[in-house]
Amino acid sequence: xxxxxxxxxxxxxxxxxxxxxxxxxxxxxxxxxxxxxxxxxxxxxxxxxxxxxxxxxxxxxxxxxxxxxxxxxxxxxxxxxxxxxxxxxxxxxxxxxxxxxxxxxxxxxxxxxxxxxxxxxxxxxxxxxxxxxxxxxxxxxxxxxxxxxxxxxxxxxxxxxxxxxxxxxxxxxxxxxxxxxxxxxxxxxxxxxxxxxxxxxxxxxxxxxxxxxxxxxxxxxxxxxxxxxxxxxxxxxxxxxxxxxxxxxxxxxxxxxxxxxxxxxxxxxxxxxxxxxxxxxxxxxxxxxxxxxxxxxxxxxxxxxxxxxxxxxxxxxxxxxxxxxxxxxxxxxxxxxxxxxxxxxxxxx
Amino acid sequence: xxxxxxxxxxxxxxxxxxxxxxxxxxxxxxxxxxxxxxxxxxxxxxxxxxxxxxxxxxxxxxxxxxxxxxxxxxxxxxxxxxxxxxxxxxxxxxxxxxxxxxxxxxxxxxx
Numbered sequence: 001x002x003x004x005x006x007x008x009x010x011x012x013x014x015x016x017x018x019x020x021x022x023x024x025x026x027x028x029x030x031x032x033x034x035x036x037x038x039x040x041x042x043x044x045x046x047x048x049x050x051x052x053x054x055x056x057x058x059x060x061x062x063x064x065x066x067x068x069x070x071x072x073x074x075x076x077x078x079x080x081x082x083x084x085x086x087x088x089x090x091x092x093x094x095x096x097x098x099x100x101x102x103x104x105x106x107x108x109x110x111x112x113x114x115x116x117x118x119x120x121x122x123x124x125x126x127x128x129x130x131x132x133x134x135x136x137x138x139x140x141x142x143x144x145x146x147x148x149x150x151x152x153x154x155x156x157x158x159x160x161x162x163x164x165x166x167x168x169x170x171x172x173x174x175x176x177x178x179x180x181x182x183x184x185x186x187x188x189x190x191x192x193x194x195x196x197x198x199x200x201x202x203x204x205x206x207x208x209x210x211x212x213x214x215x216x217x218x219x220x221x222x223x224x225x226x227x228x229x230x231x232x233x234x235x236x237x238x239x240x241x242x243x244x245x246x247x248x249x250x251x252x253x254x255x256x257x258x259x260x261x262x263x264x265x266x267x268x269x270x271x272x273x274x275x276x277x278x279x280x281x282x283x284x285x286x287x288x289x290x291x292x293x294x295x296x297x298x299x300x301x302x303x304x305x306x307x308x309x310x311x312x313x314x315x316x317x318x319x320x321x322x323x324x325x326x327x328x329x330x331x332x333x334x335x336x337x338x339x340x341x342x343x344x345x346x347x348x349x
Numbered sequence: 350x351x352x353x354x355x356x357x358x359x360x361x362x363x364x365x366x367x368x369x370x371x372x373x374x375x376x377x378x379x380x381x382x383x384x385x386x387x388x389x390x391x392x393x394x395x396x397x398x399x400x401x402x403x404x405x406x407x408x409x410x411x412x413x414x415x416x417x418x419x420x421x422x423x424x425x426x427x428x429x430x431x432x433x434x435x436x437x438x439x440x441x442x443x444x445x446x447x448x449x450x451x452x453x454x455x456x457x458x459x460x
């Protein structure tokens with residue numbers, strides 16, 4: 001089994017070290033403009049929320065996979081899991097809020113023992129629920145194999161990782177055998193009505209580049225995926241979201257090991273797009289960690305950069321205060337503002 | 350002076366060629382961008398043609414640029430390799446087809 005950086009006590013599991021690298025690893029990185037300066041140039045600093053629309057909960061870093069690009073450093077050896085008490089605090093916050101969307105991520109969120117209970121409870125509140133699934137988990141134990149029907153029953157939107165429509169490229173990023181299992185899971189989701197016209201059951205795919213390059217046009221990649229998955233496997237889906245790999249955690253490790261860090265940061269910074277900066281997801285999202293701590297996004301969560309202010313935990317939920325906070329930024333944020341922009345919902349421009 | 354003719358860092362300075370003649374450079378880059386837009390050919394097909402031409406003209410800057418561009422546009426390794434073979438076949442064929450000229454000459458000179 002591949003170990004997570006954390007359990008291998010790798011120095012890249014230290015967020016302070018990661019941020020030092022992004023800022024000072026080489027002369028080239030030291031000379032790059034800071035994210036703050038780029039926001040300043042377009043009058044976006046300090047970066048302010050536009051209002052919380054998405055309540056994104058990271059329900060644990062445990063995962064059945066250990067993908068090479070994972071910004072969470074998730075894996076079977078990660079034991080951080082959201083407790084029922086924290087889930088309950090999230091429900092309390094949701095009850096008092098008009099936030100329409102609950103976005104469940106991990107790790108593999110399905111592996112949290114309270115996952116199904118929480119989906120049922122959040123569904124009763126009338127919230128739209130998104131689950132970010134790695135797909136392969138849906139092919140493992142029978143309790144996970146039964147999830148497509150459970151998702152359908154609660155009209156959960158399934159957004160799942162599929163970095164490419166070829167086995168070799170997908171397996172290089174996510175591990176041997178991933179592509180075949182993902183296809184099996186997608187077929188089951190299709191059978192449950194997902195990705196089919198008229199069912200209202202939304203199935204979205206997430207594309208990440210398998211290497212040190214940016215995603216191309218979301219529209220044309222979506223067209224290719226649709227054509228290839230239909231032709232090769234008879235699979236249909238709703239949307240493809242292109243997501244840029246942020247230079248943190250395991251992807252940062254890959255960039256260092258392959259000597260691509262300077263070049264990749266240069267690509268991200270050169271491709272800074274003011275329109276993408278205006279539409280960054282941290283402006284309409286709040287990220288809740290497995291332990292209830294609040295962050296501007298899942299990336300800041302992994303870098304242990306909590307929200308500004310004193311109310312940094314879900315039990316201190318105060319939407320008004322959160323909406324007036326300044327968003328924490330650093331050099332990794334260039335990943336969300338490059339080219340067409342990148343968010344959990346894909347391109348932002 | 351540089352110690353080598355090619356420096357990978359120079360690729361990033363391509364846009365600077367306008368320094369000694371901005372008007373023509375501007376016309377060139379406008380044309381260049383228009384050429385690579387989606388049209389009757391997709392942007393990915395154009396990128397693969399560019400990759401093949403890059404090999405035919407043996408431009409290391411263009412090979413770097415259009416390998417990255419191909420990956421970004423979702424081209425597969427197989428597609429990129431086939432594009433290189435197309436370049437190889439045409440450049441090889443271009444040499445070989447001149448063999449006919451050689452044969453014609455031999456035949457015209459020989460008894």
